[in-house]
Every structure is written in structure tokens, then in C-alpha cells.
Amino acid sequence: MRKNTTLFSAIAVLGLLIGACNTPANNESNSADENKVDISDLKVAYIVTDSVINNFDYFKERSAEIAEKGNKYQSELTNRAQGFEKEVASFQNSNANMTMNQARAKQEELMTKEKNLMTFRENIMAELSADETKLYNEVYDKIQVYLNDYAASNDLEMILSYTRGGGVWYANKSLDITDDVIAGINDDYKNGTSSDSEEKVEEPAEEK
Known part of the structure; x- marks a missing residue:
């Protein structure tokens, strides 16, 4: 009988130890669950990026x-090239009469x-490429600023870019807000970015 009593006591102590070990883990698990965001609660929308940019x-x-x-640069380059070709042809026709x-x-x-x-050709290509890169950077910045305000106004937690x-x-x-x-970014541009519209692309340099 004493052996059985000892066995029961050992089992009881073991049960208490297991329970004590499990309690903090359960508390941590409950705490993590409380901080976890349910994906069904997320308010998400998306835009078709190319459409927003192009429109x-x-x-x-x-x-x-x-x-x-x-186009102006291309016209100037064509005129220069044609003038050079004529000068080369003239030299080929008259070089026999020239001294060495x-x-x-x-x-x-x-x-x-x-x-x-x-x-000149390389410079204008580099300049036009730089103009295009600058424009895209400006457009992305403007879209980003608008989307930040749009998300805040419409209680959105995320706006995805669909391409x-x-x-x-x-x-x-139904999540497409393109x-x-x-419409909104064009209204903002029309009504509040007059300074941007005054910035013009520089004219081509005059032919030297």
C-alpha cells in the first residue's frame, strides 16, 4: 500500500511540474495570437501602374x-549629316587638283x-535619355505622394502595384482603384500643381 501511495504522489508531482512548464508557453501563445493581424481584416486595393502613368x-x-x-534634335542631326556628306563628296571630286x-x-x-x-549624336541621345529618366522619377514621386493621401483618406492599409x-x-x-x-491625381495636378506645368523641357542647343 505504501508503494502505491508513493507512486500516486510521484504522479501528482509530475503533473504539477508539467502544468507549471506549460503555463508560460500558453501565455506566450495567447499573447502572440492577440498581436496577430487577421488577414481578413486587411484593407487592400491595387492599381494598374502602367495605366495610371500613361493616363x-x-x-x-x-x-x-x-x-x-x-524631333528637333533629329532634324538638326540630319541636316548636319547631310552637310557633312556633301562636303566629303566635294572633297572627293576636287582632291585631285589639291596639293598634298x-x-x-x-x-x-x-x-x-x-x-x-x-x-553631337551621343550627347543628344544621352540628354533625351536623362530627360526621360527624370520624368519617370518625378511621376513615380507624384503618384507615391497621392497614394499616401489616398490610402489615409480611404482607410487602406496597403495599395499594390499590378503589372x-x-x-x-x-x-x-473590386479592389481595382486605377x-x-x-481621376483624382489629374484633378490634383490641374488644380494644385501650376508650378510644375511651368517647368518646360529645355530647347535644343543652336547648331554651331
């Missing part, structure tokens, strides 16, 4: 200015002009 009036206006600048020194001097002159023409081949493979159409964002 943003600021982007369309500045893109048109850059395109116009590019005259021909050498003309060749050096043409080589310098050709180098300058290539440099084909991007990180979002499916989104319920049209609303396009």
Missing part, C-alpha cells in the same frame, strides 16, 4: 515635350567634323 496628364504633357525636343598639304589639311578637317558629328508578369498573379476586380486614382 496621368503631367506625364503625357512632359512626354510630348520630350518627343518634340527629340591641302589634301591632308582637308582630310584632317573632315575627320574633326565627323568626330564632332558623332559626339503583367509582376508579383501579383490575381486580384479581385480609374479613381487617375
